[in-house]
Amino acid sequence: MRSVRAKAAVGATLVVAAALIAAGLSVLSLLQKNLEDDAALQAEVTARQTASRFALDEKLDLSRAEERPIQIVDGNGCVIAVSPGLEAISGTPSASVVPQRCEPSEDEDSEDSEDSSDSDDSSDGDGSEEPEPGQVAPGEEEVSNGTITVDGDTERYRFVGVRATRDEDGATGTVYAGAPLATEESAVGTVRDAMLVGLPVMLVIVASVTWLVTSRALGPVEGIRREMEAITHSEDLSRRVPEPGSRDEIDRLARTTNETLAALEASVERQRRFVADASHELRSPIASLRTQLEVGAAHPELLDVPGAVEDTVRLQQLAADLLLLARLDAGERPASARIDLGATVREEVSQRYGDRVPVTVESAAGLEVSGSRSQLARVVGNLLDNAQRHARDEVTATVRADGGWIVVEVADDGDGVPEDERERIFERFVRLDDARTRDDGGAGLGLAIARDVAVRHGGDLTVGRAAAGGALFRLRLPVAS
Template identity: 45%
Template sequence: MKALPAASVRVRVTFAVTALFGLALILGAWLLVRAVEQTVLRTVEQRQTGHLEALRAQVEHGVPLDALQLPPGPPNTQFEVRTPASPAMPARVLGVGPRLFLAQRRLPDTDLSTTELATISPKEGRLMLVAMSPLDDVRNSVDALKHVLWAAIPALVVAIALGAWWVTGRALSPVRVMTRRVASITGSTLHERLHVSSSGDEIAELAQTMNSMLDRLERAAQRQREFVSDASHELRSPVASIRTQLEVALAHPDPTRWPAVAQDVLAEDARMEKLVADLLLLARLDESNAVARDEIDLDDLVLEQAARTWRLPVQVHGVQAARLTGDRHQLACVARNLIENAVRHAKGRVEVATTTDGSAIRFTVDDDGEGIPRAHRTRVFERFTRLEEGRSRDGGGAGLGLAMVRRIVELHGGAVRIGKSPLGGARVAISLPTAT
């Protein structure tokens, strides 16, 4: 049998339940004994008070003390009639009747329940009626109850411990099944899922949560495989092109062709260098959720990127003052990628604009190209995604620009979406929080 961990949930729950139940039993037993004892004592006192009331009625009606008739009562109860003490006359006990004990026949030294009742006799004056009953029977009854409880409490504690152990085991059984199931899932079996019961309890919620986690892991693993595959494919193209050009040049030596070969190799090398740099930036963005919090004028940053040498002039008449906090290098990458993407697909016009509306900054880039179909406006933000019209290698990017844009904007607490531009092409709109 496999040994249980010393600090397993089953052990801790069983110990806690047993300890709490044992303490509750001990406290309840003590309260029960006290309640029984007090109840019996009150019963004795009430009986004594009733007897004394009967005696007082006789005394107040002038019945002589030696003619008092005691009411029916336990034979071990002693009644006394006492005169009050004073400096001139000490207290004395008057014994009357065959059923009223004299002072010389007082009860032995033991625990007594004593009840007193004052009265006035027409003949004797002020008197004190006293009833005394031994508590031996009360003590015996309480002791018998204690013995029963001391024997029952350990048995009940053991029973509750066994019950808690069994119930906890039954409750944790699905968890053990899920643990073994999850432990058996590997990278090649991420498609497998846990069974979710229809109970709707916490165990079912745990299974649903773990299935959701497995879904995320499977998607992440799929994205990673696609990323590696796409990156390998994109890197293979320039490497193969460089190798082909060099092999052709070496097979047909011609000194006059080497400058052209060198230019082609440098172009492919630049393309490969940009791809590697983009991949590295994406990896860094994925590793950390923290960004610099510098005060940045987004309008200046956009104007700097628009002033670069592009295939088409970039219109900046819509750029207004917009200040925010963030990472200058990353936000410059956003502006550069959006402008580069717009220029690549535009027919002859690209416009950029920045506006501030309360606590939000809006940055838009418009072009007059073919636009992006509505069905693809979300997919283009995925890595290595290029639409058919953008798949030409001479067209430029490898499909990483918009993926980097979305990741950087999300890290800065913003959102990005693509819509229809007033110019007829695509509009990329970014919203970012202003500087606080």
């Protein structure tokens, strides 16, 4: 059962079935108890009326056996009187259906001989109060279930026994009156049959409704699945899944899926541009180097060794940049060494003596960050290279603390970066000066690498306008903890 609709329908049907069965059993139990209590009440009324007449020694009419059969027994279980027409009885102390000649017991003879003043506080063996002559016992009634057979038909009855003492001779007897339970059995049977018929119908309705509702709810999901399948086969990431607009979980799923597709499309497009630009950038130095080597092989005297070395170095730097970008894109985590950022800047500047534009460093001691020494040195080097490439007379590098951050600012006095291009320069293979030759410029990877490294170290890299009018690059990194 792999269908969500089937699982939901079966699950809902089982839950409803369990609830209906439990509720049905409770209703049947409560109905049966109420009907039995009603029968007991009817039997009690008849028993008390008969017991009152028995206590007053009135003539007893026990001829209504079919409606309220009555049996009167004494303390020894001897039948004093019984409704006529009974063929068998159970559920009372005596199974006899004919009156019997009862002999008084020794206890009764002794009680008759005692003075009436000694019997005022007498009680029976179970502690219940004996009724006065001519009265019905005020204690609890005896309630039991049994059967009565009349004309060969046996039915269940609810019996209630009430004790009474006859006024004439002081004889004590218990009047048992029965009320038929046929109505209770019929009502319970009718309700039970109705439930047995209605339960399957109800379960079929529940299963059908659950199937239809689930199918309707999962319709947009099926549309999303089909569209995703089509995207997978066509590899067209510009396509989007349909959004139902229902503002529910499925609608949010569709929006999230489209956002994922958009991010994936942008990533794939960025990767394609990266591969194309990398191929283009690698083609130039490789072609130049090959040309110089072929010329040198044919005419050794014309071999431009410095040019070949320069192309080789440039090719090596480009390969190193591409490798670093590949590691960053793969999610490589930086190291956690403690680095004095001021010392790193000074070390990078110290390797630049003789450059066209000098670099002035302003830094305090002990400004430490946590990260990869080689990657942060690459960031500082890329910022200095970019500043010296565009400066006229001066480049300034400043390292300072700013709250929980260490800030490195590299400023030049060149033309600066136009405001609408300040984010674009951090894209890969972007060079704003199209008239610049490749030898004077670069591959357009330095600033992209610098920002990626800064972000992966928990910081950021931005560009603004320097006081001298040039570009001001600001690198922020968290203080080492």
